[in-house]
Amino acid sequence: DAKTTQPPSMDCAEGRAANLPCNHSTISGNEYVYWYRQIHSQGPQYIIHGLKNNETNEMASLIITEDRKSSTLILPHATLRDTAVYYCIVRVAERGSTLGRLYFGRGTQLTVWP
Amino acid sequence: DGGITQSPKYLFRKEGQNVTLSCEQNLNHDAMYWYRQDPGQGLRLIYYSQIVNDFQKGDIAEGYSVSREKKESFPLTVTSAQKNPTAFYLCASRTLSGRGAGELFFGEGSRLTVL
Numbered sequence: 001d002a003k004t005t006q007p008p009s010m011d012c013a014e015g016r017a018a019n020l021p022c023n024h025s026t027i028s029g030n031e032y033v034y035w036y037r038q039i040h041s042q043g044p045q046y047i048i049h050g051l052k053n054n055e056t057n058e059m060a061s062l063i064i065t066e067d068r069k070s071s072t073l074i075l076p077h078a079t080l081r082d083t084a085v086y087y088c089i090v091r092v093a094e095r096g097s098t099l100g101r102l103y104f105g106r107g108t109q110l111t112v113w114p
Numbered sequence: 115d116g117g118i119t120q121s122p123k124y125l126f127r128k129e130g131q132n133v134t135l136s137c138e139q140n141l142n143h144d145a146m147y148w149y150r151q152d153p154g155q156g157l158r159l160i161y162y163s164q165i166v167n168d169f170q171k172g173d174i175a176e177g178y179s180v181s182r183e184k185k186e187s188f189p190l191t192v193t194s195a196q197k198n199p200t201a202f203y204l205c206a207s208r209t210l211s212g213r214g215a216g217e218l219f220f221g222e223g224s225r226l227t228v229l
Contacts, residue, residue: 036218043204043220044157087156102218104149104157 003027003090003103011111012082018075020108022088025069032091033064034102035073037084037110044087044104047073078112085109116141120205120221127199127228133192135224137205146188147206147218150174157204163188164210192226199228 012018036044087107118139149157159172177196
């Protein structure tokens with residue numbers, strides 16, 4: 001099941017902000033939105049997550065719309081090292097269990113150019 | 115340093131042979147996962163485990179087996195029944211409590227090529 005929709009690719013100039021959109025129109029009230037990124041042939045790396053409010057950490061900012069049906073990951077000053085596949089994930093709770101699966105789609109390939 | 119370690123990083127095997135991929139974590143995480151990734155694709159869940167001596171099938175468990183005899187270890191065996199075993203395999207772990215409960219920590223992956 002695809003829980004999220006992301007554009008397959010985006011590009012951004014070095015030093016500019018990269019804004020990566022994600023649609024999750026069927027999100028439930030208690031489901032979090034997570035963002036990970038994967039540099040080629042490495043394991044994915046956690047970036048940020050949120051429920052309702054906007055979140056910011058040292059890597060990025062996460063903006064979630066009021067209806068929670070979409071979100072945007074913002075890399076404020078993109079560098080060449082930010083070139084990676086970015087995954088937007090909704091945490092799905094297993095029925096009868098606290099263990100939630102995380103479904104990874106194909107993500108967005110972000111290319112930062114000099 | 116705490117982390118999650120997969121080995122080997124690269125593995126070549128002949129068709130019909132079973133292969134075991136190692137995954138060890140020293141993060142004291144409760145849950146561990148195995149994902150498979152094919153070129154240009156997202157990650158697909160093979161097996162996961164929430165507690166020692168217990169595990170559940172993911173979306174593509176056929177042809178794979180796992181064990182969870184210790185909290186730190188979650189090895190994956192790719193059996194000869196797996197039709198297309200050549201892939202990049204990723205192990206991950208996470209805690210199940212607290213605000214960070216959803217954050218998955220991944221290993222560096224194991225790339226299996228079946229000749």
